[in-house]
Amino acid sequence: MAVVLVLVLIVVGSVLFHFLSPWWWTPIASNWDYIDHTIIISFWITGIVFAAVVLFMAYCVFRFRHREGNRAAYEPENKRLESWLMIVTAAGVTALLVPGLFVWSRFVTVPSDATEVEVVAQQWQWSFRLPGKDGKLGTSDTRDVTADNPLGVAPKDPNGQDDVLVEAADLHLPVGKPIKVLLRSIDVLHDFYIPEFRAKMDMIPGSVTYFWFTPTRTGTFQVLCAELCGQGHPLMHGVVVVDTEQDYLAWLGQQQTFAQLSAPQQSGSANQPSGKAMASGLDVAANSKLLRPAQ
Amino acid sequence: MVDVTPADAVPPAEVGEVELYHPHSWWTKYVFSQDAKVIAVQYSATATAIGLVALVLSWLMRLQLGFPGTFDFITPEAYYQFITMHGMIMVIYLLTALFLGGFGNYLIPLMVGARDMVFPYVNMLSYWIYLLAVLVLVSSFFAPGGPTGAGWTLYPPQAIMSGTPGGQDWGIILMLSSLILFIIGFTMGGLNYVVTVLQGRTRGMTLMRLPLTVWGIFTATVMALLAFPALFVACVMMLLDRVLGTSFFMPAIVEMGEQLQHNGGSPILFQHLFWFFGHPEVYIVALPAFGIVSDLISTHARKNIFGYRMMVWAIIAIGALSFVVWAHHMYVSGMNPYFGFFFATTTLIIAVPTAIKVYNWVLTLWRGDIHLTIPMLFALAFIVTFVNGGLTGLFLGNVVVDVPLSDTMFVVAHFHMVMGVAPILVIFGAIYHWYPKVTGRMLDETLGRFHFWVTFVGAYLIFFPMHYLGLMGVPRRYAELTDMNIMTESAHHLNSFISIMAFIVGFAQMVFLFNLIWSIRHGREAGGNPWRATTLEWQTPQTPPTHGNFGKELPIVYRWAYDYSVPGAKEDFIPQNVPGAFAPSREPA
Numbered sequence: 047m048a049v050v051l052v053l054v055l056i057v058v059g060s061v062l063f064h065f066l067s068p069w070w071w072t073p074i075a076s077n078w079d080y081i082d083h084t085i086i087i088s089f090w091i092t093g094i095v096f097a098a099v100v101l102f103m104a105y106c107v108f109r110f111r112h113r114e115g116n117r118a119a120y121e122p123e124n125k126r127l128e129s130w131l132m133i134v135t136a137a138g139v140t141a142l143l144v145p146g147l148f149v150w151s152r153f154v155t156v157p158s159d160a161t162e163v164e165v166v167a168q169q170w171q172w173s174f175r176l177p178g179k180d181g182k183l184g185t186s187d188t189r190d191v192t193a194d195n196p197l198g199v200a201p202k203d204p205n206g207q208d209d210v211l212v213e214a215a216d217l218h219l220p221v222g223k224p225i226k227v228l229l230r231s232i233d234v235l236h237d238f239y240i241p242e243f244r245a246k247m248d249m250i251p252g253s254v255t256y257f258w259f260t261p262t263r264t265g266t267f268q269v270l271c272a273e274l275c276g277q278g279h280p281l282m283h284g285v286v287v288v289d290t291e292q293d294y295l296a297w298l299g300q301q302q303t304f305a306q307l308s309a310p311q312q313s314g315s316a317n318q319p320s321g322k323a324m325a326s327g328l329d330v331a332a333n334s335k336l337l338r339p340a341q
Numbered sequence: 342m343v344d345v346t347p348a349d350a351v352p353p354a355e356v357g358e359v360e361l362y363h364p365h366s367w368w369t370k371y372v373f374s375q376d377a378k379v380i381a382v383q384y385s386a387t388a389t390a391i392g393l394v395a396l397v398l399s400w401l402m403r404l405q406l407g408f409p410g411t412f413d414f415i416t417p418e419a420y421y422q423f424i425t426m427h428g429m430i431m432v433i434y435l436l437t438a439l440f441l442g443g444f445g446n447y448l449i450p451l452m453v454g455a456r457d458m459v460f461p462y463v464n465m466l467s468y469w470i471y472l473l474a475v476l477v478l479v480s481s482f483f484a485p486g487g488p489t490g491a492g493w494t495l496y497p498p499q500a501i502m503s504g505t506p507g508g509q510d511w512g513i514i515l516m517l518s519s520l521i522l523f524i525i526g527f528t529m530g531g532l533n534y535v536v537t538v539l540q541g542r543t544r545g546m547t548l549m550r551l552p553l554t555v556w557g558i559f560t561a562t563v564m565a566l567l568a569f570p571a572l573f574v575a576c577v578m579m580l581l582d583r584v585l586g587t588s589f590f591m592p593a594i595v596e597m598g599e600q601l602q603h604n605g606g607s608p609i610l611f612q613h614l615f616w617f618f619g620h621p622e623v624y625i626v627a628l629p630a631f632g633i634v635s636d637l638i639s640t641h642a643r644k645n646i647f648g649y650r651m652m653v654w655a656i657i658a659i660g661a662l663s664f665v666v667w668a669h670h671m672y673v674s675g676m677n678p679y680f681g682f683f684f685a686t687t688t689l690i691i692a693v694p695t696a697i698k699v700y701n702w703v704l705t706l707w708r709g710d711i712h713l714t715i716p717m718l719f720a721l722a723f724i725v726t727f728v729n730g731g732l733t734g735l736f737l738g739n740v741v742v743d744v745p746l747s748d749t750m751f752v753v754a755h756f757h758m759v760m761g762v763a764p765i766l767v768i769f770g771a772i773y774h775w776y777p778k779v780t781g782r783m784l785d786e787t788l789g790r791f792h793f794w795v796t797f798v799g800a801y802l803i804f805f806p807m808h809y810l811g812l813m814g815v816p817r818r819y820a821e822l823t824d825m826n827i828m829t830e831s832a833h834h835l836n837s838f839i840s841i842m843a844f845i846v847g848f849a850q851m852v853f854l855f856n857l858i859w860s861i862r863h864g865r866e867a868g869g870n871p872w873r874a875t876t877l878e879w880q881t882p883q884t885p886p887t888h889g890n891f892g893k894e895l896p897i898v899y900r901w902a903y904d905y906s907v908p909g910a911k912e913d914f915i916p917q918n919v920p921g922a923f924a925p926s927r928e929p930a
Contacts, residue, residue, distance in 0.1 A: 049718060052798065056725060060805060068831050069809035071745075084742050085812075092732035099703060099728050103721065106706040110642075111713065117913060118644035118906035119708035127704070128648050128697070135696040139735070143689045146739035147682055153741055154678040169504045169597065188593040189600070198595075229675070232595045234499035235608060237673065237748060241814025241827050244745040248675045250608050251498060252592025255675035268826045272673075272748040272816050274492045276504030277417045280819040 047111070053104035057097045064093070075242035075267060075288065077224075077260040080149040082244070087145055091138055153245070156258040160224040163217070166197050167229070167236035167249050170278030172269055173197055174217040178208025178303055188232050188251060198232060199304050207305040210298065216285040219261055220294040226258045237273035240286060248273050261288040354544060361456055361889055373469075375461035376888050377446045380468045382779070384442030387468075388435050389854075391475050395430035396847055398423045407840025409823055409833075418506045420820035421490030426482075428493030429516070432622065433523060434475055436764055440629040441527070441565065442471060444771060445534045445558045447779065451878035452555050454543025454896050454918075456889045458533045467533070470526030477519040486510025492818060494619070497590040497611050498603075501583040504596070513583060517576045524569045524576075534562045543877075545898030549653070550917065552876045552902040553646060556653055557632020560660045561625045567664070568625065572618035575611055582606070612674055616667035623760050624663045628656055630767035631698055634720050636902070637770050638702055640874045641717035642709030643913050645903035648701045655694040655701075662691045672743045681740040688738035692731070699728055710906065710913070714872070715789040719770030722797040723763050729801075730759025733808060748818075751811025754804045762800045769796065769853070776857075777871050781884050782864030788856040795849035803842045806835055875916045876902050 074082060110116075164175040164183055175197055177183045184199050184206015191198035196213060199206045219225055229238055229249040239246035242265075247257045269284030289297060364370040374380060402423045405415040415423075446464070450457050458464045481488040490506030491499060491513060503509040507516070538551070538559045551559075578589040582603070590611045591603030639646040646652060668676060668684045702724055711717065733755040736742045746752065769792070776784050811817075814827045822828050822836070870879040882892040896918035904915040915921070 047713075049713060049721060053721070053725065056801060063806065063809075067806070067809060068829070069806070069813055069835060071812050072814055072827050078745075081741055081745055084739070085736065085745070088736050088739065088742055092735055096728055096732055099699060100725055103703050103706060103724060106703065106709070107711055107713070107721065110706060110709045111711050112643075116710045118642060118710040120645060120906055120908050121647070121708070122645050122903070123648050123650070124704075128651055128700075131700045132693060132697060135693050139689045139692050142735055142739055143686065146741050147685060150678075150681050150685070150741040153744065154681070168595070188595055191595040191600070193598060233597075234502060234504065234594075235496055239748070239814075239816065241745075246744060246747065247673050250592075250675045251594050252606075252608070253675060270814075270816055270825070274421070274496070274499065274818045276499050276502070276508075277421060277490070277506060277820075278504065279421075280417060280821040281824075283824065 047108070050104050050108045053100055053107070057100050057104075061093070061097065064089070072241050074244060075240075075261060075263050075265060076244060077262060078153075078244040080152060084145050084149055088142055091142055095138065153257070156226050156256070157224045160226040160258050162226050162228055163219070164228040164230060165217075165238050165249070167231045167238065167271070167275075167282075168196075168233050169276055170271070170282040171214045172217075172238075172282070172284035173214055174212040175199070175304075176210040176212070176298070176301075178210060180205060180208060183228070184209055184304070186230065191232055194308060201308070207303065209304045210301045211304055211307055212301060216287055218287045218289050218294055218297040220291050221261050221264050221288050224258055224260045226256055229255045229257075234275045235273045236271050236275050236282070239270045239272035240267045241270070242267050246272050264288045264290060352544060358456075358895075362461060363888065373465060375457070375465045377450050377458045377461070377464060378779075378886065378890075380464055381443050381445075381447035383468050384438055384446060384471065387472055387475055388439040388443060391430055391479070392435035392439075393854075394479070395427045395435060396850060398427040398430075400844060400847055402427065403840040403843040405820065406822065407837040407843075409821060415820075417820035418490060419487075421492070421818070422488050422506050422512070424818065425490050425492055425495075425516075426478075426488050430478070431761065432493065432626070433520070434478065436626045436760075436768075437527070437565070437622070438471060439768060440626060440764070441534065441558060441562055442468065442530055444554075444629060444633065444768075445530070445562065447775070448554055448878060449534055449537050449558060450541065451778075451881070451886065451890055452552050452876055453538060453541060454546050454877050454891065454898060455537055455541035456891065456895070459537045459541050460533050463529045464533050467526050467530035470522055470529065474519045474522035474526060477515055477522060481507070481512050481515035481519075484511035484515060486512055489513040489516045491516075494612075494615060495579070496615075497579055497582065497608050498592075498594055501579065501591075502594075502596055514580065517580045517583075520576045521573060521580075524573045527565060527569060531562045531566045534558065535566065543895045543898060546877075546917075547898075549650070550898055550901045552632075553635040553649070553652055553656070554629070554632040554876075556656050557628045557630070557635075560656050561628040564621045564628070564660050564663065565625045568618045568621035571614045575614035575618070579611065609671075609674060609676060612671055612676075613667070616670045617664075619670065620667040621660075621663045623756075624659055626760050626764050628660060630723070630764040631656060633771045634723050634767045635698075635702065635705075636876070637716045637720040637767075637774055638705050639903055639905060640774075640872050641714050641720070642706055642711045643905045644705055644709035645901075645905055646701065647704040647707075648697075649901065649903060651697055652701055655697050658694040659691060659698075662687060662694070666691060666738075669738050669740070669743070672740050673747045685738060685740035689735065692735060692738075695731060699724065699731070714773075715784075715786070715793055716770040716774040716872075718790075718793050718797075719766050719773065722793070723766040723770065726758050726766060726797075726801065727763040729805070730755055730757075730763055734759060745814070746811055748816055749811035750815045750817055751808050753817045754807035754811060757807075758804045762804060766797065766800075769793070772857070774872065775878075776860070776864075777867030777884070778878055778881075779885055780861050780864070781867055782860055782862075783867050783871065784860045784864060785856050788852055792849050792853045792856065796846055796853075799842050799846035799849065803839050803846065807839060810835065873912070873914050875904055875914050877917055880916050880918055 166173045182205040184203035186198045231249040231251045237248045267286045271282035489512035499505045581587040588603040588606035591606040594601045666688045669688045869884045898917045899920045906913045
């Protein structure tokens, strides 16, 4: 009989935990509250099903537990009941799927006025590139990556000359404007993830992936890598600052373009991809001794 | 709806009995045995042994997550090696091997009324190649650089690069080689299981009279035979990339400022191949559990399984659908986002046959005569965890909901609940259920109940709260959760709590192992059919069954596997091989 009690406690406990525990999503900072709504719909539908099934089971165990002289019923099938359950389930699934797909179609439809910003990942740091005055990003290729051109911007592409490069430093974005993030990696898989924005997407060496969002409040947000990228993965943090338009322009004015950075007198220490993240990544490598055979 | 088939209407055997290979020495009887039952025990023992390694690895990773910075020897490199080996061992070398190689070998011939698998020699080879695969896997712990730390998904390019433990050492090579061996070994066993079910059934055992255990294992095996080749080619291609410098999965890459020689390969191709195997793999583990738990519930509730035909078709439907949902593991992989519409739809459709199975288990309890034996307790616990884990699958399968949750602890909690804890609970229930047949003795009841309560409640307390860490945004595969803005103080406390629960649950498994060994000699004598069950394995002339299973005459089957509490019958069960007037009048035709 203890099992009946435990089954009921699991339902009651889970529901109480859901509503009372302090662990919940971080306050949202983008337009993807649609996603939060679909999560809430999912919690309600699945929560009700979970409670119903487990409580019904608890009732069955209580009501039909073995006692002397009991005998089970003999009922191999019940077509009507089975059909009804199938219909109700299909309805529940549809109620989850339809809003989900609706929001997904928004997620994959980038607004035409979105500004492109490129994020370039490498083990284990983030760099960024913004289009210059021409509003266009120059092409890029991993094969063009050198010490003086760590993001692999095509040196001969005129569109790339005025691109603003932010190497291993913080990215600033203006609040309230849709942003299309173009994602690129020069080594392994990474994933550009800011919990407050809800969105994330892998970056794949050799491809450019993307997603879009609109920052809805100013603030400083931590970038996390969400795709295992080697031993420095947990330290691959970055920072995105969402500014007012004014602050954003002030910041933008201080940044250097690709042409400025690749001018001969500029080359040297300033361009080494040796930010803090890289340094800590190397620390990681140095600290790793375990599971190597004894020397 | 047919009436009982009278005994004289049973068709004569189409082929005469073929003499089995009989072992001549201790070695051929117990070591290089061709008896499916011995092979089953060998598979199970090996899987359990390597599973213990994976259990210890999970403790080590929980030490790091629960008490960050306390244990110096757990470097990020080591941490990634722990999680990788834990995941791979649990999914492939424990669950797959135990369900198919262990339970499949033991139960298929006995339940379908065959003397052995149809190809006993190949069956023996299957085990020895599996053992070799396990040894190769274990050897990577002692190889220079240690085992691979690429995550169990082994995504290239990082899996074969120097930033990942074992990437440029032996780790990844040994891992890929071990998987290739495993698949070769499995294919030998798998062909056996399929042919035995199709061709080795005794007279009267129609497909629609098979116990659901056999249906589950059979369908899972067919799926595995179709899915493992995708992993096989992926492993071969990655091995070529790593050893010969080909570029199947390797595009142009700059590693730490240095241009690599690769060019033109596709990392995402590997993901498609991996998940074309990987998603069916989830059901390769789940379907045998579905089948077994159906039989446990029916037997211990003394009631026929509700909606048998629907259960069979649901197993087949799930098996078929699971081949068209793989990319739901890749919603944020950077594949064409329009795939999301298709894969979210197919994924959520799978929920319907899966839900039907859950309803039918619960409706089997309805108006039953429920004996709260240990197998029954584990079956109930399975339903709770499976429903919980299945429902969170509706979050992750529903493409846009997956976006914030993907690659977070929510995913970890979900798949541990649904394909870790749930199938393991069935394995425990099944061991308590069939141990008396394997050894002739019962497992100790008190130890068993202790094991059940700690495992069930403990595992729920580990994985239920973990979902909420993921909802906060805590990513998975983080060796360090320090310096992370979203990690509140209380979230760290929750992690410590989860770790402590993990140690307790792990400890309970030691009690279980002790019970397994102790009861071989000291358990209560079981007799031939302690649960008063209907299926053929309980009707053998000897317990444990001897070589050839059924003595002189193979049983003839007259009824389905679920004649419990038939109205008018004296006993509350009628074995499948009993002819007679008590109509299984409503046996599905």
